[in-house]
Amino acid sequence: MLERHARDQNRQNEEMAYFVALASAFLGVSAATALRPGRRGLFATLAYPVGWAAGELAGQGIFLEAVLVGLLWWWGWPATHWLSVVVLALASLVVVENLVLIGILFYSRSIVRRAMARSPDRPLAIPRPRDDHFGSWWRTALQIPFHPRDMQLHRNLVYGPLERHKLDVWRLSTTPQDAPVIYYLHGGAWTFGDKREQGRPMLHEFVRRGWVVVASNYRLAPRHPWPAQIEDATRALGWIKKNIATYGASPDRVVIAGGSAGGHLAALLALSRKDPTWRPDEMDDVTDWSVRGAMSFYGVLEMTGDDAHWRGLGRGIRVLLERRVVQLPYEGHEALYHSLSPYQRISSDSPPFFVVQGVNDTLVEVNVARGFVAKFREVAFAPIYYVELPFTQHAFDVTASPRTSATTRAAVAFAESVARPRPALTSALVASYQVPPTELFVHVDEGWLEACEAASRLGPLFVVTSDNPFSEVQSEDVNEARRGELRDTLRRRGVDFVESVARDPRGRWPDEVGVALRAISRDEARALARAWDQFAYYEVTPDTVTVRDADSDVVLV
Numbered sequence: 011m012l013e014r015h016a017r018d019q020n021r022q023n024e025e026m027a028y029f030v031a032l033a034s035a036f037l038g039v040s041a042a043t044a045l046r047p048g049r050r051g052l053f054a055t056l057a058y059p060v061g062w063a064a065g066e067l068a069g070q071g072i073f074l075e076a077v078l079v080g081l082l083w084w085w086g087w088p089a090t091h092w093l094s095v096v097v098l099a100l101a102s103l104v105v106v107e108n109l110v111l112i113g114i115l116f117y118s119r120s121i122v123r124r125a126m127a128r129s130p131d132r133p134l135a136i137p138r139p140r141d142d143h144f145g146s147w148w149r150t151a152l153q154i155p156f157h158p159r160d161m162q163l164h165r166n167l168v169y170g171p172l173e174r175h176k177l178d179v180w181r182l183s184t185t186p187q188d189a190p191v192i193y194y195l196h197g198g199a200w201t202f203g204d205k206r207e208q209g210r211p212m213l214h215e216f217v218r219r220g221w222v223v224v225a226s227n228y229r230l231a232p233r234h235p236w237p238a239q240i241e242d243a244t245r246a247l248g249w250i251k252k253n254i255a256t257y258g259a260s261p262d263r264v265v266i267a268g269g270s271a272g273g274h275l276a277a278l279l280a281l282s283r284k285d286p287t288w289r290p291d292e293m294d295d296v297t298d299w300s301v302r303g304a305m306s307f308y309g310v311l312e313m314t315g316d317d318a319h320w321r322g323l324g325r326g327i328r329v330l331l332e333r334r335v336v337q338l339p340y341e342g343h344e345a346l347y348h349s350l351s352p353y354q355r356i357s358s359d360s361p362p363f364f365v366v367q368g369v370n371d372t373l374v375e376v377n378v379a380r381g382f383v384a385k386f387r388e389v390a391f392a393p394i395y396y397v398e399l400p401f402t403q404h405a406f407d408v409t410a411s412p413r414t415s416a417t418t419r420a421a422v423a424f425a426e427s428v429a430r431p432r433p434a435l436t437s438a439l440v441a442s443y444q445v446p447p448t449e450l451f452v453h454v455d456e457g458w459l460e461a462c463e464a465a466s467r468l469g470p471l472f473v474v475t476s477d478n479p480f481s482e483v484q485s486e487d488v489n490e491a492r493r494g495e496l497r498d499t500l501r502r503r504g505v506d507f508v509e510s511v512a513r514d515p516r517g518r519w520p521d522e523v524g525v526a527l528r529a530i531s532r533d534e535a536r537a538l539a540r541a542w543d544q545f546a547y548y549e550v551t552p553d554t555v556t557v558r559d560a561d562s563d564v565v566l567v
Contacts, residue, residue: 023086027093030082034100037071040064041107045401047372049322057372062403065370066411068111075104114401118413122397122420130502131393132495136423139415144218155210155410158182158218164257169226169249170242170290177226177246178205179257180217190263190429191254192216193247193301194225197270197405200239200335201231208269209307211410212418219422222259224250228275231335236350239335241288243275247301248293263429266301267421270374270405273309277352280304280361303362303428305421306352308374308404311365311382313351314340323375353382359537360390364424366417368402388503391534391541395424433480435545435559440566442519443546445555450548452526453509461510461526466552468528472535473510473550475524479543483520493523496542505530526550536563 044065047057064071079101088094119139126134144158157163157180164179181189194213196203205225213223228242251261268276282288283300313331315324331347332339340347348354363386367379376398383396397420399406399413407414442448445461450473452464465471476492478484484492500507507525514521527535532549539547539560546566549556557566 019086020089023082023088024090024093026082026085027088027090027097030078031093031097031100033078034075034097034104037064037075037104038100038107041068041071041104041111044068044111044370044403045107047370047403049372054372058404061370061372062405064108065111065401065403066406066409068108068115071108071111072105075101075108111401115412118399118402119416121399122416125397126395126420126423129393129395131387131395131499132427134395134420134423134427136419139419142215142415142419144215155214155408157210157214160184161214161217169246172229174227174229175242175245176205177224177249179254180213180223180225181257181259182217182220185217185220185222185258187258188260188263188431189220189222189258190265190302190425191250191259191261192221192223192425193250193264193266193276194223195228195243195266195268195272195275196225197268197272198230199330200236200271203230203271208272208405208408209267210408211414212267212407212421215418215422216425221425222254222257224254232333232337235337236331236335237288239271240275240278240350241290243279244282244288244299245290245293247279247299248290248296251296251298252293260431262298263431264301265303265305265425265429267305267307268309269307269407271310273306274311274313274352276304277306277309277311277363278350278355280363281352281355281357283361301361303364303424305364305366305424306379307366307407307417308368308371308379309352309365310374310378311351312353312378314344314347319353319378319381320375321377323372353385356382356386356389357537358389358391358534359540360386360392362392362424362428362541363394364397364421365394366397366399366420368399368404368406370401371404373404391499391503391538393541395420432543433482439481439545440557442514443557443566445548445557447514447516449513449515450550450555451511451513452550453511458511461548461550461555462552464526465550468508468526471526471528471548471550472530472532473512473524473526473548474535474539474542475510475512475522475544476542477522477524478520481545489523492542496525500525500527532558532563536560 040060041064043061047061048054123136126136160182162181166176169175169177194209196205196208205227217223226246229238254261266276266280280301312319315328317324365379365383367376369376386394450461451458452461454464476496477489506528510524510526512522535547544560546557546560549558559566
């Protein structure tokens with residue numbers, strides 16, 4: 011009888027051991043998928059849902075494995091030697107894999123810091139973990155995106171006539187007046203998602219830092235095919251421009267952001283400042299549709315499915331767009347697909363960008379982001395910051411992990427750099443720009459010549475400086491560093507230039523060193539002046555020197 015009971019007990023122990031072994035094997039395969047996701051067939055289908063959880067919840071994976079082994083110990087360890095070895099080997103593998111994933115999460119901090127500090131476009135230093143206003147070690151350990159207790163949440167404000175035309179405004183009771191704005195667009199393949207679900211760890215940090223956050227819903231496909239999504243995003247931006255001052259924020263200091271499909275919409279909206287196609291008729295009174303900058307997290311920045319960008323994943327995006335979103339075939343409608351692709355809309359006056367992309371992303375190929383960044387650096391004059399995260403899957407920033415906190419700090423550094431308050435252009439400044447009283451010289455082979463004389467020899471010129479942004483006097487070291495960055499920017503883009511200098515003979519203003527540009531358009535010169543935070547730039551012909559507003563392009567007199 012005792013012998014039979016012992017056999018039955020051992021059989022039950024073995025059954026439990028098989029269960030623990032299978033569960034451990036699943037955890038091991040999940041972690042392996044996070045480290046090296048499959049990109050073909052069934053493996054590609056499972057790569058995101060399986061690999062994302064393992065990659066972002068590695069600490070929880072170790073905890074779950076410990077619970078499984080502890081449960082087996084409590085239930086009864088199997089007497090079969092080989093089965094015990096298998097269980098222990100699988101458990102060890104799971105722990106090692108997840109420790110590697112945890113190490114990658116923390117290593118992301120240095121990856122992000124170096125990417126921002128070594129950017130070829132105006133490098134930025136990012137805050138340290140101790141500088142977080144809301145992030146903390148215990149929130150990061152739990153990875154749950156708690157919101158600040160003192161956050162004021164204005165829910166479901168109406169920005170249009172339809173059911174999905176709702177947005178939320180987040181702020182603190184202590185948020186200062188004329189605060190900057192983050193306008194966030196959720197992802198979800200343009201077919202699902204909600205304003206309450208994504209980007210929360212980052213947005214909570216911005217709220218605690220004194221920003222006002224706006225998160226909006228938009229109509230979803232297939233019920234509402236394209237361009238409903240971008241029309242709604244545009245309408246919500248118009249609402250911000252008209253109404254955000256009511257909530258203590260500045261409509262002139264908007265940074266737009268989004269993840270995945272939201273990253274696509276954010277980028278497209280930022281790059282369409284001059285395109286009135288998607289603007290609602292009742293917002294004719296909104297004259298400024300610009301944003302200070304755009305942040306795309308694993309965004310769909312190329313929408314044609316071109317294999318040069320997508321490297322094997324293009325068919326998936328093409329099928330999604332043709333069948334559910336655009337609901338028109340690519341063939342015969344190529345111009346439409348190009349028009350909804352941010353990659354095709356990059357221009358010399360594009361606003362500053364911050365792009366984050368994971369190498370292991372199986373929904374948006376990393377080469378999509380690389381191609382967008384490369385073209386931006388060739389065409390646009392504004393800076394672009396690119397963070398490429400190794401072993402990182404799509405939608406990594408849903409949880410408050412060390413990796414998310416690192417990219418949040420970079421986003422803060424970027425947003426604060428582009429959304430600084432801008433002083434007003436006074437009549438005294440406008441008068442000081444004029445030539446005379448200012449003296450403007452251009453360097454040619456023979457030496458320094460008065461600007462009009464230089465234009466008679468070189469042809470029409472545009473003169474731009476990087477010194478003293480918005481006429482706030484900087485130290486010589488700061489100005490010299492900005493001059494070097496400006497020249498490097500022009501050389502990388504193949505723009506022909508010679509040196510220039512503007513002098514105030516009355517000695518009331520320091521000399522400003524700049525560049526005289528040949529063979530570029532007025533729009534390009536204006537874009538360069540805007541990118542370097544200048545109120546104005548000079549248009550020089552053999553007969554006259556004209557001062558033009560860098561924002562409106564009107565002649566300043």
